[in-house]
Amino acid sequence: MNSTRAKPCPLLHLDNVTIRFGGLTAVSSVSASLGDNELTGLIGPNGAGKTTVFNMITGVYAPTEGAIHFQNKSVTGLKPFAITERGIARTFQNIRLFSSLSVFDNVRVAFHLHVTQNTAHSLTRGPKFRAEERDITDQTRALLDIFQLTRVQDEPAKSLPYGDQRRLEIVRALATRPKLLLLDEPAAGMNPAEKVELMKLIRFIREKFQLSILLVEHDMKVVMGICERIHVLEYGRKIAEGTPAEIRQHPAVVAAYLGKEITH
Amino acid sequence: MLPRSQIVLLISLITAGIISASSSRIDDYILDVILGIGINIILAVSLNLINGFTGQFSLGHAGFMAVGAYAAGTLTTGPGKVWFDASGASPALLFPFVLFAGGLTAAVVGLAVGAPSLRLKGDYLAIVTLGFGEIIKVILQNIEWLGGSRGMVGIPSYTSFFWCFGAAAVTIYAAWALVNSTLGRGFLAVADDEIAAEAMGLNTTRYKIIAFVTGAFFAGIAGGLYAHLKGYISPAGFDFNKSIEIVVMVILGGMGRHVGVVIAVVLLTVLSEKLRDFGDKRMIVYSALLILLMLTRPQGLFTWKPARKAITG
């Protein structure tokens, strides 16, 4: 096991991150590093603290102790929007789309990070403003096209089937042009065929958009199938890190999942 | 070539000018009601930006109207009159600047009220704006050079059909233009899901403040128009009831719909004229109407579109 291996220049680095909610230590002194263009898994039993780790990386919660660095700059304690600006995007375990907005606008909203217009430009609507609006409309269209959501682009997001909503959430996150994408249980509620599609999609996204992905997922087939490295949490502590093959045989992981199938 | 929205605005302004030129032939009472509609359109459309599109809940719009009314009144009637007269320009020409000054003052007050409370999560805005509406009344009652609780009298009637509906057209245009832009999609996102909006990199506090201050600005303009329509303003005229009246118009119009809100304003302003005989009981009818509406059509009376269509440019 090389769980203490330090990469020379990691994209994301968690340094002894701890968070306590009142008396409960949800995440305890977790360290981890992610490099560029990596596909990493974060697994662990229910309540292990996976979503909480996401919430700390994305600024929803500030860690009680420890530090988080992204591209060698501290992002500890920054607000969520500021962290997204720096290049970390996420999806939510319980889908959080803009449910009353159209599929199209759900994605187009995210392009605000790449425009130069301000309030005055919205009012005067000059040629530059209109060109920019056309531009993000085109880019939204292109993105929806890639993920086969064009057909439903005018539907309110809430009217989509579950699987499409999960996919739309990923597309919306991609529109912020992240360097790191956090996916929280994207396969939840999907049937086996959809899960296979999702695995292809995740690999495709990594190649096409040249980003790193951190994946929280309970379905071991999915995690073991696509991740290069896996970190394992139990009761808020990191108990293992390694390749899928290493993790499958790791005694602590086997014990944590005792009675459950982790070898696929 | 101007964008179509600006051509519509231009045509509206020209139409308002033409109607204004012949407005002396309109019966005085009718004209008064019509101008009242124009002012209420400005109030409701601007509140819609805050309560409808951005999903916040302000209960203090009458307070910002009061700030605008008193600021404008100060310039034409109060101590500012000296400066107003000294400029030598014709009052009709100066009036838009007076209105603008009223709007600007209201916007500054809006920033002072909104910035601290919009930073907080939860429904603090409703409580803070409710308090603001009452506080502004008390403050005005105690400023002697603004007339105290007697109010400000002898305000010249500069509010013509043109200025009233010109300002209404500009307000509708501004609200429409803001909403149909990258900025406005931010408003809608904040209203829909604040946590998701933050995760998309939207500084939600900033978006809320922009909507709130813009709303306050136009409420201030409406206040200036109101003062120069009635010729008399008093702190009591901008009370909680007035704020609620505007909120009802926005809800009835279907929060976040431009056209619905304008229709609601026309209906409610006419209705409230008809209900004048009831005197104070008017508010009971209003409240009953609001409750009935929330129970039967929570999406508003005039909501027909299932989802917003994508608009470009």
Ligand SMILES: Nc1ncnc2c1ncn2[C@@H]1O[C@H](COP(=O)(O)OP(=O)(O)OP(=O)(O)O)[C@@H](O)[C@H]1O
């Ligand atoms: N805001 C909070 N306040 C108090 N406790 C919290 C909070 N957020 C998370 N927790 C607790 O932290 C622990 C870890 O929760 P978390 O949601 O991170 O688990 P998880 O690994 O994502 O689980 P699951 O697989 O079920 O999604 C749980 O005991 C949870 O109750």
Ligand SMILES: [Mg+2]
């Ligand atoms: Mg979770």
